[in-house]
Amino acid sequence: MKRSICLALIVASQFCSRPVSAQKNDIAARPPMGWNSWNHFKDKVNDAAVRAQAEAMVSSGMRGAGYIYVNIDDTWEGDRDANGNIQANSKFPDMKALADFVHSKGLKLGIYSSPGSKTCAKFEGSYGHELQDAKTYAAWGIDYLKYDLCGLRDQMKDAATPEAAHQIMVDAYIKMRDALRSTGRPIVYSLCQYGNDAVWEWGATVGGNLWRTTGDISDKYTSMAAIGFSQAGLARFAGPGHWNDPDMLEVGNGGMTEDEYKTHMSLWAILAAPLLAGNDLSTMTSQTLALLTNRDVIAVDQDSAGKQGDRVSAEGPIEVWSRPLADGSKAVGIFNRHQLPLAAHVDFHTMGYSHAVKAKDLWQGKDLGSIGPAYTVTIPAHGVVFLKVWP
Ligand code: GLA
DSSP: OOHHHHHHHHHHHSOOSSOOOOSOGGGGSSOOEEEESHHHHGGGOOHHHHHHHHHHHHHTTHHHHTOOEEEOOSSOEEEEOTTOOEEEOTTOSOHHHHHHHHHHTTOEEEEEEOSSSBOTTSOBOOTTOHHHHHHHHHHHTOOEEEEEOTTHHHHHHTSSSHHHHHHHHHHHHHHHHHHHHHTOSOOEEEEESTTGGGGGGTTGGGTOSEEEOSSOOOSSHHHHHHHHGGGTTOGGGOBTTBEEEOOOOOTTSSSSOHHHHHHHHHHHHHTTOOEEEOSOTTTOOHHHHHHHHOHHHHHHHTOTTOOOOEEEEEETTEEEEEEEOTTSOEEEEEEEOSSSOEEEEEEGGGGTOSSOEEEEETTTTEEEEEEOSEEEEEEOTTOEEEEEEEO
16 A cells, blocks of 8 residues: 555544555564663663673674664663754763674664653653754664654644544654655664554554554563463564564563563564563573573564464463464464463364474474374463474
């Protein structure tokens, strides 16, 4: 669908009837992978912490596993200079030097702003300075922008109708899209407006390479599961260059069990979600590293077909999700949302297989030989059995 037609539809009905491909597929052909400061560091992020993350990303093997973006979230912003140019605050003495450092590690640097006058943490936003800020980011060597609605909601509140409020938001996202494009630098454009107004319907039309589909995650099973399992039905809106974003990872932050973190990683992989680690990479345990860098799980997330998976069935606390992969196989997650281990009975007929399938258990790294088509397996509390299956 042409962008102009789609935008006209948005104005008319806030609705684009089918997914629209993004314009800059080349910069996020796969769901972005990297790290973001917010979940662990919040306002404590600074230059030293970011450098430590970049170094750890390389030395731990995370870069080798595909993690490339080092993203500074909110609280880096300082005052504007006399000409209105945004400056970093004292926590970041030289953003260009930081970008050079990150680039020297073979990594990319991301930053954060808001279309409002203020960010969520009440730092300086980009309102009225969009082009200027985009130019500054490009001059610094920024590769990724998370653009978080926050402060703009004040203006939206004053709009006469919900449609007018929606239009203020859409226009603001288009404005920054155009500003970023005018710099000529490829900058991944990450929309953050918590999934409001069914952003998956129009996120790609405003240039989004990814868009948050929900409110903020926290490091608890209830939060992660509520977000992850709510993503059913969104698969058709994602594809190369334009991804649904159920928020950043909490793996390694300490609030969930290992089985719960496996659920987090498996579900995000099935969802073709961006994998932005949210822990302190410089102090993580080998167990956390293993969760973040399981090659088979990452291969599902980054599968070249770029087709998001979806729920196949939900029977009480047992949910089965699957994702079609480029080689004709399927990733199948059998999840137990109960707080005790449960036996799950899976019927592979529901996934289009009439006979037994070959299977590999991705967390155990173990070939299971032939299983099914009726298959019973015990799933740990809040856990998952994550399989790759093929005929
Ligand atoms: C919002 C976003 C978070 C984070 C904070 C920063 O809450 O959803 O991901 O960026 O703002 O203030």
